[in-house]
Amino acid sequence: MSVVDALPAVTDRPIATVSVAEYLGRRLRQAGVEHLFGVPGDFNLDLLDGLATVDGLAWVGSANELGAGYAADAYARRRGLGVLVTTYGVGELSALNAVAGSAAEDVPVLHVVGSPRTASVAAGALLHHTLADGDFDHFTRAAAEVSVRTEVLTRHRAGEQIDAAVLAAMTHRRPAYLSVPQDVATARVDATPLEVPLRAHSDAAAVCRFERLVRALLAEARRPVVVAGHLVARFGLGAELARICRRSGIPVVTQISARGVVGTDAPFAGDSCGDMLDPATTALVDRADVVLHVGTVLTAELTGFGTARRPDERTVALHATEVTLGAERLGDVLFPDALGALGRAVAGSSWEPVVPGTPARGWTDDPADAGALTQRSSWQLLQAWLPAHTALLADTGTAFWGALSLRLPTDTVWVGQPIWNSIGYALPAVLGQGLADPVRRPVLLIGDGAAQMTVQELGTIAAAGLAPVVVLLDNRGYTIERALQSPDATYNDVPAWDWEAVVTGLTGGRSRYRSAATTDELRAALAEATELRDELVFVHVRLGRDDVPPLLRLLAERATAARG
Structure with a gap:
């Protein structure tokens, strides 16, 4: 030519x-x-x-x-x-x-x-x-x-x-x-x-090989389990994973970075964080003869400081762009294709469903103690109030480790940052979550130290027309750092702010501020937040300086032990 x-x-x-x-x-x-x-x-x-x-x-x-x-x-x-x-x-x-x-x-x-x-x-x-x-x-x-x-x-x-x-x-x-x-x-x-829309492709031969390998592995299995990580949510495949587990009966546990990702209609056995959060899920994974890690990351905090089972020759792992069996890399398989292959591999198989137990650590439905607010009474009231169909955002610190013990209501999106752990992340995250998913009302749980880092975005949130419920846990400083080391060090103190003035000024008056120092005041403030569905509601919860949730205390003990 x-x-x-x-x-x-x-x-x-x-x-x-x-x-x-x-x-x-x-x-x-x-x-x-x-x-x-x-x-x-x-x-x-x-x-x-x-x-x-x-x-x-x-x-x-x-x-x-x-x-x-x-x-x-x-x-x-x-x-x-x-x-x-x-x-x-x-x-x-x-x-x-x-x-x-x-x-x-x-x-x-x-x-x-x-x-x-x-x-x-x-x-x-x-x-x-x-x-x-x-x-x-x-x-x-x-x-x-x-x-x-x-x-x-x-x-x-x-x-x-x-x-x-x-x-x-x-x-x-x-x-x-x-x-x-x-x-x-x-x-x-x-x-x-x-x-032509952009699209990546897996290695077709690697997909077929992976499917055959998983089918053969599961054919001999009696006690398989799925450990779901945050990549399931990143790819928007929670419903697909739930369908696979529901049809096959394979129980699924979720890392704390992926709470709520599979919903309650799957054979959900609980959240996994080694023996820190729910020892029953740890035992379930430990007894399994095949472990399917679906989009997990095994950092210290996500594994309960090493108390969760580590991958071995009976562990299949689905990553963003590859799949592995133990230490062996099986090829270039994109996460959605890998999950599809897993679904085909278990088609027609059935395992006895696991009945989920009651988490060993959680906030009870008992009435909150009357009087001045404590960590215990505050979280009990939040547990009783937390609505379904919301996005629950918990910032690093007291807020995150207290919220981990909350039972998530139906169709709750969980947003946290347990790997990077940047204090102040969750308040601006309300803006992105609210605009990306406007059908869900954001509920933010954040400490006063964290809020002081990024609170100016409250003005952006109000200007965007969003109506979150912001629960500020005010314990006069960086309580998570106090729990970890040197509780009386002045570097963990933060200036006392007039939060009502701050909120009113940043939002231009497009918000409701409520202060709560007792259980009755917090109960009333949360009830009002439910009624004011279309308004930004800021609830200022006043707590003791050194009072911490039990999981945060346990985290501090593990972190101290890890330091030797």
């Missing part, structure tokens, strides 16, 4: 083009993204103007980049992709902690950075927001440490680079990074690739 014969499409009709910013925006819409979180800066204004032309994309401006990153993280947990937009240098570094948390917790956040013009970079210009050394790659190198893919866009490859980063984030369920120079944001690129 001649060169002339090979190019009829190019010569017969013009190529449709779009700006790089529009190309990015249209790819995001194809991925189900409707909101962009971030902070504007001079290097990203051309990019933001271009994104604004894409129908269905709404800008959500935050008080700072850290809060925007936390919000994008929570959004991605529900939608499968979240987008954070910052400016070069100062903006992206402010967000780096949030992005690192997304990497640790397997959350697909696309971090889009507006960066200096290509000519300025080529010339090594000494610009603001740089280290004034002519090296423009400092921050891209930093991003690479917490990103599954990093791309600095060029005019000639921008569309291809955008596709690679978006697909990588969605496939691996981890952050990806795009640096978009000012001049590249407005450049024109071929729009033709947009006609």
Whole structure:
């Protein structure tokens, strides 16, 4: 074939083009993204103007980049992709902690950075927001440490680079990074690739091999068990895993990072955190002859400081992009395909369902003690009040370790950060969760020390029209740190705030503030929150400084022992 014969499409009709910013925006819409979180800066204004032309994309401006990153993280947990937009240098570094948390917790956040013009970079210009050394790659190198893919866009490859980063984030369920120079944001690129949605593919032979292996392994099993981790939620496959377990009778336990992911209609045997939370689930896994780890991560806190069973030659594990048997890697199998293969492997099999027991550690339904609030009485009242069909967000510290003992009502989405454990995450996460999943009312449990870190996002939450219930557990400082070490150290103290004034000021009066120091006051405040369904309700719970939930006390003991 001649060169002339090979190019009829190019010569017969013009190529449709779009700006790089529009190309990015249209790819995001194809991925189900409707909101962009971030902070504007001079290097990203051309990019933001271009994104604004894409129908269905709404800008959500935050008080700072850290809060925007936390919000994008929570959004991605529900939608499968979240987008954070910052400016070069100062903006992206402010967000780096949030992005690192997304990497640790397997959350697909696309971090889009507006960066200096290509000519300025080529010339090594000494610009603001740089280290004034002519090296423009400092921050891209930093991003690479917490990103599954990093791309600095060029005019000639921008569309291809955008596709690679978006697909990588969605496939691996981890952050990806795009640096978009000012001049590249407005450049024109071929729009033709947009006609084909992005999709990754497994190795078909590896999928078949995995299915055969699991079927053979389970054919000899008498006591199999599934341990479900947070990747099940990240891929939105909780209902599918529940269906597999329900049909086969295989019991399922969930890590504390995946609470509520399978619902109560599956043969659910309880939450798993070694022997810290429910020893019965630990015993169930220990006795199993085949253990199916579905999207788990085995950190110290998630395994009860090593008291959970470790993987062995009878352990099958499904990861984001591969499957393993013991220490053997079985091939490139994407998580959804691996779960599909697992479902086919157990089809027609049946095991005796396990009747779930009562967790050894939990808040009872006994009436809360009257009088001044304690950790025990507060959590008992919260347990009795907690509505169904909500999103329960618990921040690191007293809030998280108290909430772990709550029984989750029907159709409750659980949001926590037990791997990265960044104090203050959950308050901005309300913004992302609420926008991603507007049918569920967010309920936030957070300590006063954590809230002081990110409380300015309360204004963003109110401006977005969200109506969460915020329960502030005020024990005058970092009580989790006091429990771990040096309880009387002044570095664990925080300033006393006028929380009513703070809440009123940040929300512009678009909220209700209630203070509770006794059980009667908290009961009344929670009842009022139920009635005020369409309003932001802030409940200020006043607790003793050194009073902690039992699980937090146990955590402190384990952490002390781990330090030797």
